[in-house]
Amino acid sequence: MFDEKTVLRIPGPTPVPPEVTRAMTHSMIGHRSGDFSTLFKEVQENLRELFQTSGDVAVIAGTGTAGLEAAVYSMVQQGDRVLAISTGNFGDRFTDIARRTESEVLTMNCEWGTSANVQEIVETLQQYPDIQVVLLTHCETSTGVLNDVKEIARVTHEHGAYLIVDAVSSFVGSPLLMDEWHVDIVVTGSQKALGLPPGLALVAMGPRAIERMKEGPAARSFYFDLRRYQKDISASTTPWTPPVSLIYGLRQSVSMILAEGLQKTQDRHRLLRDMTRAGIRALGLTLMVEDDHMASHTVTTVFVNHADEVRKIMKNDLHLAVAGGQKQLAGKIIRIGHMGYVDASDVLQCLATLEIALVKTGYDITLGTGVGAAAEVYVHAENTRN
Amino acid sequence: MFDEKTVLRIPGPTPVPPEVTRAMTHSMIGHRSGDFSTLFKEVQENLRELFQTSGDVAVIAGTGTAGLEAAVYSMVQQGDRVLAISTGNFGDRFTDIARRTESEVLTMNCEWGTSANVQEIVETLQQYPDIQVVLLTHCETSTGVLNDVKEIARVTHEHGAYLIVDAVSSFVGSPLLMDEWHVDIVVTGSQKALGLPPGLALVAMGPRAIERMKEGPAARSFYFDLRRYQKDISASTTPWTPPVSLIYGLRQSVSMILAEGLQKTQDRHRLLRDMTRAGIRALGLTLMVEDDHMASHTVTTVFVNHADEVRKIMKNDLHLAVAGGQKQLAGKIIRIGHMGYVDASDVLQCLATLEIALVKTGYDITLGTGVGAAAEVYVHAENTRN
Missing domain, CATH: 3.90.1150.10 (Aspartate Aminotransferase, domain 1)
Incomplete structure (x- = not known):
């Protein structure tokens, strides 16, 4: 039974609300049609509100890990020094992704069950003035720890480095004021508090991140090159075929959160x-x-x-x-x-x-x-x- | 949210299981097609098992009340004396239906919250030897009382009368061995323990009931004439257009119960x-x-x-x-x-x-x-x- x-x-x-399940049964549409542009434009505007950013939000066919890879491969440049802060299994994964780039990855591994120590981060930044990118997990899903993004973003910004935050399991559950706190990239996935099936990565890019990517070299990945996604957003489209049904579901989910x-x-x-x-x-x-x-x-x-x-x-x-x-x-x-x-x-x-x-x-x-x-x-x- | x-x-x-919801999304089929006959035959066989009867089960587009009306209008004949046992609101409704027939309705109203007293029924049957039909609610949904169908069926059968049981809210939740206990008609609806949306009445007809209806005059109602339903069952069809989607759901629901x-x-x-x-x-x-x-x-x-x-x-x-x-x-x-x-x-x-x-x-x-x-x-x- x-x-x-x-x-x-x-x-x-997580459980998918019936409204979202129904939204995903929308008839298939062409992804280069005006119908899709209308859908995508509405989603994009609402996502900016949820991410609390004036930037752009890449909607990628992939999961949270894909989003992390897109962020790292697009933001980290050859020779960069990267500070990867890990408070658990998903922090380790973030670090592993960074290690695939031609950068110098500095790891800060915190005891599982505790959050990252801000003072320690400040000292590390002082010790390595050439740190250009900091990687941080907001909610470490393996341990249930929530890191203090606001404070870590503040010291990272003061240092002049870029902060990429894995907010896969915290997104919309915990406050994260992306622009106000000076977080440059925020990554999430569809299957957590958004209440969608897995299959979508969302990567929000703040103004400084967009600037750096524009001026930097081509990303390590073709599929995950955020510059391509960002460029297409102004035309209300995506560089490659988008997962249309999930985006219909996303529109419904986001509108339900904004309604609440x-x-x-x-x-x-x-x-x-x-x-x-x-x-x-x-x-x-x-x-x-x-x-x-x-x-x-x-x-x-x-x-x-x-x-x-x-x-x-x-x-x-x-x-x-x-x-x-x-x-x-x-x-x-x-x-x-x-x-x-x-x-x-x-x-x-x-x-x-x-x-x-x-x-x-x-x-x-x-x-x-x-x-x-x-x-x-x-x-x-x-x-x-x- | x-x-x-x-x-x-x-x-x-009640909640509809996702398997049932999915089953109901089956493409529409013609109700006079072989596809429908195949579907209906399978459902009919499984329903006999659930009702514990060798008789037939009419599947009617309507709700539980429709099923009660079909049973009463098809079984009660002009001049019959009917004993309507009521233990609450739904017993009263059953009685009201009987009153629309040209029969002599004798009411036995029990105190709300208590079940019908078997001894009292025996005495009434003795007092009125011409009682031909007894109406009984198995679970009285308004009070949460369960009546002793087995015992009441025994004394009714001994008396030579027919017993019609409203099992709308008890069906598959409580034992009801229709043939073994000598219950002639059992009525239920789709939206209770079967876990379907409302819209289907099921009326199981035992051998004696089928016999009486065959020999009796035409039913008071055309739509609810159980003889028509019963006659068509052997051809795996229904007299009027059946609610096809609900019957797909019914097939799924019944098979889940039999699997449990x-x-x-x-x-x-x-x-x-x-x-x-x-x-x-x-x-x-x-x-x-x-x-x-x-x-x-x-x-x-x-x-x-x-x-x-x-x-x-x-x-x-x-x-x-x-x-x-x-x-x-x-x-x-x-x-x-x-x-x-x-x-x-x-x-x-x-x-x-x-x-x-x-x-x-x-x-x-x-x-x-x-x-x-x-x-x-x-x-x-x-x-x-x-």
Whole structure:
């Protein structure tokens, strides 16, 4: 009966709203038609608002990793010194991409579960005045850490370097004021808080980034050359065939977020984060990110005994999926996604399901404790209507 | 964001599984084609299994009420004495339909919240030996009462009368062994535990019913004349244009139930009922149907102060809908549907949502109590894997 029922509480892909699913069933159209230009123009304008930038947003057929590669291959030039800040698995991936360029990659690896230390970054920038590009992950999906983009952007900008931010799993869930904070490139993917299926990378390019790319040499990649995407945006088109259905879905998703209001969307994600963390704490479990200020608004990581068995019970018996740990965290943590098309009752359901799996794997907890604590947070929150 | 998100915990319509939604998008076909015959034949065979009958199942474009009318108008003959047993609003509707026929309708109205008393029925049958047809609601959706079809069918059969059962909201949720128990007609609708959109009435006709209709006069209604439907079933067709898309959905729904196994489907509904009732009791609320043996497997009714305000909070703030009371119960109870495409984690979500609404309307409860009690029932159930 429930073969296809999996309530997705993994950090992406996330549930796709029915409105978005329907939008994607639009009849196929020619991508060099006026119909497509009209669609793309509307999407582009709304994306600028979501990214909080006056720049342009490349819409690439590819996933978040493709977006990161496009950003790095288009922005990093031969001989550049690149500071790659990694706070986990996805920071490492970002670094690996940079290593494929003919640049000098300086790595700053932070302890998993903690965010990047701004003071350390300042010192590194002082030590290496020739750092031209800084790579930073906003929300590190493998650990649930949120990095302080605002502060790191400030010191990077003061240094005169460019900042590229991987916002794949934080986008629209956490504030990121791209132009105001002087972030040059922001990358995200479709399958996180945007609530779309995977297949789209979005790369927002601020004015300084556009300038640098224009003046620099050709990008390392042909397909991922952001200059081509950026140039075509003024003509409301894309350099290569765009994934039309996903772009119809994107239009719907973006318009739903703007209808909710970006601020309200972010408030909702923060509330779901706070509910989840309160529930986990009430159950006596250990949060991987103890400091609330470092904790992601979109994914919560929790140390759990027999983590994979717990996940299996949740998935097989109760049809709700949370993610497991990656690399050295495999089998040690679960990662609960609460991003996109998710509301308070969804978080309560997730915690109720987790509690059952904990009891079934030998935890001595009182059933309902986590749900109750999360519900308390909800009830006492200022504005819980959405 | 959540304009279209309403988790349906009303007693129908219920959530439609994605497999069923997809099945209904099948290209339109001619209803007098071989394609339709093939489809209808498969559905008919599977329906016989679900209804537990060797008879035929009329598939009517209409809703449950249409099915009741078809049954009554086809089975009740001029001058018949009909015993209409009513345990609530839908029993009253059944009675009203019978009153449109040229028969003598004898009513037995039971107190709302209690099931029909078998001894009283026996006495009535003795008192009126000319009762030819008995009308009974299996699950009375307005009160959450489950009537003892098996026993009532036994005494009706002994009396020599025909029994027509309204199983609209109980079908596949509660056992009903049509042939074995000597039930002559069973009526259901598509939008309950079958998990289809509304629009289909199913009327199963047992051998004795088919015999009576064949020998009797023309039915009061042309459209609802079951003889026409029954006659066409052997040719794998329907007398009038059938709702083709819904029948594609029905094929999918029925095959999913048979894949789960009818017994397991019923076990699941019983478990969800037991979880819901345990949760409600732990919250200190009063169940309308106190006796577990009289309690529906598909809908649970609960006395709640400010019931409509509670429902409003659940719906508007937490995007989960439960139903309110009907007639004299308006504003006094909520009705929680747990039928069809619903699992244990869905029931926990519903209770968590209810708890918040209770607190917000002034109830002094400890959040998590109801969820915890329901989860306890789940954990201690024998077979909780589905």
